[in-house]
Structure formats: structure tokens, C-alpha cells
Amino acid sequence: MSIDTHSNAANDFPQSGMERFDFLMTRYLAGDASDPEKEELRRLTENGYEFRFQEWLDAHSDEDPAETTLPGKAREEILTNILGTTRPQAKRATMWWSWAAAVLLALGGFMWLTLRSSQTAEMNITRNDQPSRQDETQVVRGKQFLTLPDGSTVLMNEDAELTYSPASFRNGSRDVTLHGEAYFDIAHDPAKPFRVKSGTVVTRVLGTAFNVNMQENKVVVTVTRGLVEVGSTERVYAKIKPDEQITVNTRTEQYNTASVSATEETAWKDAYLVLDNIDLEKAGQLIGEHYGVKLAFSRAEVKKCRITASFMHHENLETVLTVLSKMIGATYTIDNGHVSIEGGSCD
Amino acid sequence: MATHKSENEREVLRELSEGSESAFVWIFDAYSPKVYRLALKFLNSTHAAEEVVQDVFMDVWLRRNKMPDVLNFGAYLHGMAKKQVFDAYRRKSNFIEMIREIGYQEQADNATERMVQEDERERLLQEAIRSLPDHQQEIFQLAREEGLTHEAIAERMNLSRLAVKAHMKRILRFIRTRLDPVLKAETLFWLLIFTAK
Incomplete structure (x- = not known):
């Protein structure tokens, strides 16, 4: 057994989870677990401890051969199902395999994060993100759009504050702390749940899009895509699906869920126009959708230019087009809902 | 040695x-x-x-x-x-939700693209199912449309539970190869919906 690693625990979250998991797993394998304990184990497995389950599987791969073998009837049937009609006779062979020790949680690679501050500027444009590699805990405040080290994106509403540690992201935990309101679009990673802590309320997901709004006495979570689990560090309140919303009273820990229109509930974010490192062709589509116009480029090659820009308020179309044109050195004309971008280049 | x-x-x-x-x-x-x-x-x-x-x-x-x-x-x-x-x-637990979630992940960012993707996926899926042997088509329909469990399908079709499972695996594999041009193999996890209990 090599179950003794206690690394990778998130700084801000209780470290007892792994011990609890191991405790429950031990009971489960011994056949001693009660139904609630089995359920708890299942929940833990699904919420961040999949890797631990895998480690247990590895640890049990090389046990002494017990008497238990596949019943003869099942063997016959399985062979028949696989091979067709033939019913081969048993040929017992003794061959023990050496399980390779699997390396788990092997992650790493080059990660960098970009932070764009928009404290003064309402409109915030960068042509190329400057990678900044910082390991200190990052605190990001105010209206902005940011990409986390795992590729997840966060659109922060006014007065929101997000805290996270790039180093812990690199170490495989995806935990952030939020005050205020933000919309998260989480990069899928079944092995590493993404957790948003807002006061005592913890929202756990594998890869989805959802809105968290932390107010004075309550936290409201709305899901637009995927499945989200909301709870405290001790227990799970509920799992919510798209177009569902949970409101947790942070004083009493009481909560209720309701059906909502996620589109309406997260309407605040539509005031943002986020062009996140995309090519101009795609940017043109987004702008077109946003303002109900059609964009055409006179030079096909500029469609491949990559840009990053976020417009944080309801900017008018002219402003957006002026900025965009300046970035590529082009000019634009608007005629009856048709926008032409003339000239320009990616250099 | x-x-x-x-x-x-x-x-x-x-x-x-x-x-x-x-x-x-x-x-x-x-x-x-x-x-x-x-x-x-x-x-x-x-x-x-x-x-x-x-x-x-x-x-x-x-x-x-x-x-x-x-x-x-x-x-x-x-x-x-x-x-x-x-x-x-x-x-054994929330398998359906798991699949739903995986399905969501692999979709395009853009709503229109996503719809096109889904339509295309459904079209290819139907096409693939039609070219399965009759009894496999029946198994697929029972699982997907009627939501029957392995056991129920086995009983209905007078097959063993393991045989139904084996058929499902073959069906899944077949469909996967048919749909591969559009989707990455992992995406097809959602198809496992009918191999669930």
C-alpha cells in the first residue's frame, strides 16, 4: 500500500477530506460501511477524490491471490459472448502480472496567467497579453474578465473580488475565493474539481458555467451549463442544473432552490463584450451578434489576426469599431447595418 | 525465468x-x-x-x-x-448527470455552432443505428427510448444480462467508429447512457 500522500490539499479548505475518504474507503472495502457512509464515499469520489479512488485501486492491484475466482458459469458465458459460439475448454495457466505503478496527478506543463486591470479605464484593450508568472496569491478586484491558469474564465461584476493562488493551481487544486458577483466558465477537468468559496458557501464543479452572487446574508448560485454542487465545507446542500438557482442564507444555513431563467439571471454579463484571444473573424461574429450588424473584411488575411479586448460597458458600436480598426490599422464604414473593415494587417 | x-x-x-x-x-x-x-x-x-x-x-x-x-x-x-x-x-449513482455534463464540455462555444454540431451528431447516430443488425437495433431502442435497464432488456429479449451488456458494447463501438469524423472518441461518452444500469 502506498496510500500515504497528503499533498495537494488546498490552503483554504479543510484538510480532513482525504483522511475521511480513506476512513470511509477502508470501511467500504471491509464491508463495514453503512449506507450513509457509502453515499458519502460516493459523493467524495465525485467531488475531488477521484484521484484517491484511483490510488486505492492501484494499492489493491497487487494483493495476494485470494481463493475468489470467476465462477465457471460466468467464465463460459463471457467467453461465448466475446468469441461467439465457441466454448473453449479451460486451460489454467499460472501467470502473475506485475502491475505497473501508475503515476497519478502527473500534471504540470507551462502555465501562465494574464491579469488585466481595469481600475480606471472602462475599456481595456491589449493586443498581446504579457505573460506574468507570479506565485503569490492574486487578488483581483472590480469589473473585468480574466483567464485563470487552468484556462477557466471569470467575468467579474462591479465590486467583485477574487482571490486565488497560481501556485496551488499548478499543484492541481482549483480553488478560488469570491466576494461579490462573478460568472465562471470552467475548463473541464474531471480529476480536479473547481471550487468557489464565498463565505461559508462552497460551490464545486468539474466543468460548467455558472454565476455566483455573494451578498450580505446570502449566496445565490445560478447554473447556465453543466452540473454544480453547492454546500458548505461540511456538507452538500444541493446539486443544481442549468436554469436552476440555489439561494443559501449564510446566517442560518437554510437554502432553497428554484427554477429560473439563467439567461435573465446572468443578464448583467451581457453588457460585457469580451474578445478573448480570438481571431478577427470570430470577433466580427461576436460584435455582429452583440449589435445586430454584419461585418465584412476587405482583406481576407486580417480575419486571422488575433486580438484580445474587453468592453466593459454598453459601448456604442462606433467606439468598438474605432478601437478594433486602430488595432489593425484599418478603417471602417457603416452602411445600413453592414460594417466594412477596409485594409489593415496583423503586424 | x-x-x-x-x-x-x-x-x-x-x-x-x-x-x-x-x-x-x-x-x-x-x-x-x-x-x-x-x-x-x-x-x-x-x-x-x-x-x-x-x-x-x-x-x-x-x-x-x-x-x-x-x-x-x-x-x-x-x-x-x-x-x-x-x-x-x-x-451506480448520478451517471446520467455525469454524461450530461461531459456532453456539455465538448460543445462549441458558440450557440449556433453547437446546434449544428448536435443536429449533425443526431443525424449520424440515426444513420448508424439503422445499419445495425435488427436485434441490436432493438436493444438500442429499448435502452435509449424506453430507458430500460440491462436486466429489463435481457428479460424482454430472452437474453442473459451479460449477453445484453456484450451487445451494447459492440453497438457502442460500432456507433463510435461511425461518428468519429465529427467528434472525438471521448465525446461519445454520452452514448454510454444506454450501457448504464
């Missing part, structure tokens, strides 16, 4: 790749006890453990021509066994 054993194993794998059923049975008998015990330990059900064994070894048989390329067969099988055991463990 170790060298002798691994040489022997390579020879068996080579025979397997040429379609030798006796080589397959030899491998099955050599390795299945370990897979079975692992599954039984973690799933606490002989039925579920038998299904894991069938799944793992059906993969070996269906991919037999690739087996001589596997460097460490024991490790390879262990990886497969772990995956199947874990899948079987999770399937």
Missing part, C-alpha cells in the same frame, strides 16, 4: 493478434482472476464484477491486432481494469 515468461507472453499475444481463440482463452484464464478480484473488491457485487471482466476482455479481443504493440500487457490490462471498475462504481 522472467525473460522466459515474457517471451512466452509475447508469443501468445502474437497468436492472439492472428485471431487465435485458444491464445485468447489462455490470456483470459491467466489474467481474468486478478481483474475479477479487483472489481469484486471495489464493487461488492459478483454481477458487476463479471461485467467488468467481460468489458475488459472484450476490448482485448476486439483490439487483438494491436496487442503485440503493447509493451507491458499486465500494466495495460490493469489500466483497463481500473477504468472499468471506476466507471462501474460511478454508474
Whole structure:
């Protein structure tokens, strides 16, 4: 057994989870677990401890051969199902395999994060993100759009504050702390749940899009895509699906869920126009959708230019087009809902 | 001795790749006890453990021509066994939600693209199903449209539970190859919906 690693625990979250998991797993394998304990184990497995389950599987791969073998009837049937009609006779062979020790949680690679501050500027444009590699805990405040080290994106509403540690992201935990309101679009990673802590309320997901709004006495979570689990560090309140919303009273820990229109509930974010490192062709589509116009480029090659820009308020179309044109050195004309971008280049 | 054993194993794998059923049975008998015990330990059900064994070894048989390329067969099988055991463990709970979530992840960012993707996926799926043998079509319909469990399908079609599972795996594999041009293989996890209990 090599179950003794206690690394990778998130700084801000209780470290007892792994011990609890191991405790429950031990009971489960011994056949001693009660139904609630089995359920708890299942929940833990699904919420961040999949890797631990895998480690247990590895640890049990090389046990002494017990008497238990596949019943003869099942063997016959399985062979028949696989091979067709033939019913081969048993040929017992003794061959023990050496399980390779699997390396788990092997992650790493080059990660960098970009932070764009928009404290003064309402409109915030960068042509190329400057990678900044910082390991200190990052605190990001105010209206902005940011990409986390795992590729997840966060659109922060006014007065929101997000805290996270790039180093812990690199170490495989995806935990952030939020005050205020933000919309998260989480990069899928079944092995590493993404957790948003807002006061005592913890929202756990594998890869989805959802809105968290932390107010004075309550936290409201709305899901637009995927499945989200909301709870405290001790227990799970509920799992919510798209177009569902949970409101947790942070004083009493009481909560209720309701059906909502996620589109309406997260309407605040539509005031943002986020062009996140995309090519101009795609940017043109987004702008077109946003303002109900059609964009055409006179030079096909500029469609491949990559840009990053976020417009944080309801900017008018002219402003957006002026900025965009300046970035590529082009000019634009608007005629009856048709926008032409003339000239320009990616250099 | 170790060298002798691994040489022997390579020879068996080579025979397997040429379609030798006796080589397959030899491998099955050599390795299945370990897979079975692992599954039984973690799933606490002989039925579920038998299904894991069938799944793992059906993969070996269906991919037999690739087996001589596997460097460490024991490790390879262990990886497969772990995956199947874990899948079987999770399937007992909110499997449908799990699939739904996976389905969401692989979609395009843009709503229109997403709709096109889904329509295309459904069209290819229907096309693939129509080219299945009749009894497999029936199994698929019972699982997907009527939401029947393995057991219910087995009873309805007078087949064994393991046989239904084996059919489903073949159907899944077939559909996967048909839909591959549009989607990455992993995306098709959602299709596993009808292999759930």
C-alpha cells in the first residue's frame, strides 16, 4: 500500500477530506460501511477524490491471490459472448502480472496567467497579453474578465473580488475565493474539481458555467451549463442544473432552490463584450451578434489576426469599431447595418 | 525465468493478434482472476464484477491486432481494469448527470455552432443505428427510448444480462467508429447512457 500522500490539499479548505475518504474507503472495502457512509464515499469520489479512488485501486492491484475466482458459469458465458459460439475448454495457466505503478496527478506543463486591470479605464484593450508568472496569491478586484491558469474564465461584476493562488493551481487544486458577483466558465477537468468559496458557501464543479452572487446574508448560485454542487465545507446542500438557482442564507444555513431563467439571471454579463484571444473573424461574429450588424473584411488575411479586448460597458458600436480598426490599422464604414473593415494587417 | 515468461507472453499475444481463440482463452484464464478480484473488491457485487471482466476482455479481443504493440500487457490490462471498475462504481449513482455534463464540455462555444454540431451528431447516430443488425437495433431502442435497464432488456429479449451488456458494447463501438469524423472518441461518452444500469 502506498496510500500515504497528503499533498495537494488546498490552503483554504479543510484538510480532513482525504483522511475521511480513506476512513470511509477502508470501511467500504471491509464491508463495514453503512449506507450513509457509502453515499458519502460516493459523493467524495465525485467531488475531488477521484484521484484517491484511483490510488486505492492501484494499492489493491497487487494483493495476494485470494481463493475468489470467476465462477465457471460466468467464465463460459463471457467467453461465448466475446468469441461467439465457441466454448473453449479451460486451460489454467499460472501467470502473475506485475502491475505497473501508475503515476497519478502527473500534471504540470507551462502555465501562465494574464491579469488585466481595469481600475480606471472602462475599456481595456491589449493586443498581446504579457505573460506574468507570479506565485503569490492574486487578488483581483472590480469589473473585468480574466483567464485563470487552468484556462477557466471569470467575468467579474462591479465590486467583485477574487482571490486565488497560481501556485496551488499548478499543484492541481482549483480553488478560488469570491466576494461579490462573478460568472465562471470552467475548463473541464474531471480529476480536479473547481471550487468557489464565498463565505461559508462552497460551490464545486468539474466543468460548467455558472454565476455566483455573494451578498450580505446570502449566496445565490445560478447554473447556465453543466452540473454544480453547492454546500458548505461540511456538507452538500444541493446539486443544481442549468436554469436552476440555489439561494443559501449564510446566517442560518437554510437554502432553497428554484427554477429560473439563467439567461435573465446572468443578464448583467451581457453588457460585457469580451474578445478573448480570438481571431478577427470570430470577433466580427461576436460584435455582429452583440449589435445586430454584419461585418465584412476587405482583406481576407486580417480575419486571422488575433486580438484580445474587453468592453466593459454598453459601448456604442462606433467606439468598438474605432478601437478594433486602430488595432489593425484599418478603417471602417457603416452602411445600413453592414460594417466594412477596409485594409489593415496583423503586424 | 522472467525473460522466459515474457517471451512466452509475447508469443501468445502474437497468436492472439492472428485471431487465435485458444491464445485468447489462455490470456483470459491467466489474467481474468486478478481483474475479477479487483472489481469484486471495489464493487461488492459478483454481477458487476463479471461485467467488468467481460468489458475488459472484450476490448482485448476486439483490439487483438494491436496487442503485440503493447509493451507491458499486465500494466495495460490493469489500466483497463481500473477504468472499468471506476466507471462501474460511478454508474451506480448520478451517471446520467455525469454524461450530461461531459456532453456539455465538448460543445462549441458558440450557440449556433453547437446546434449544428448536435443536429449533425443526431443525424449520424440515426444513420448508424439503422445499419445495425435488427436485434441490436432493438436493444438500442429499448435502452435509449424506453430507458430500460440491462436486466429489463435481457428479460424482454430472452437474453442473459451479460449477453445484453456484450451487445451494447459492440453497438457502442460500432456507433463510435461511425461518428468519429465529427467528434472525438471521448465525446461519445454520452452514448454510454444506454450501457448504464
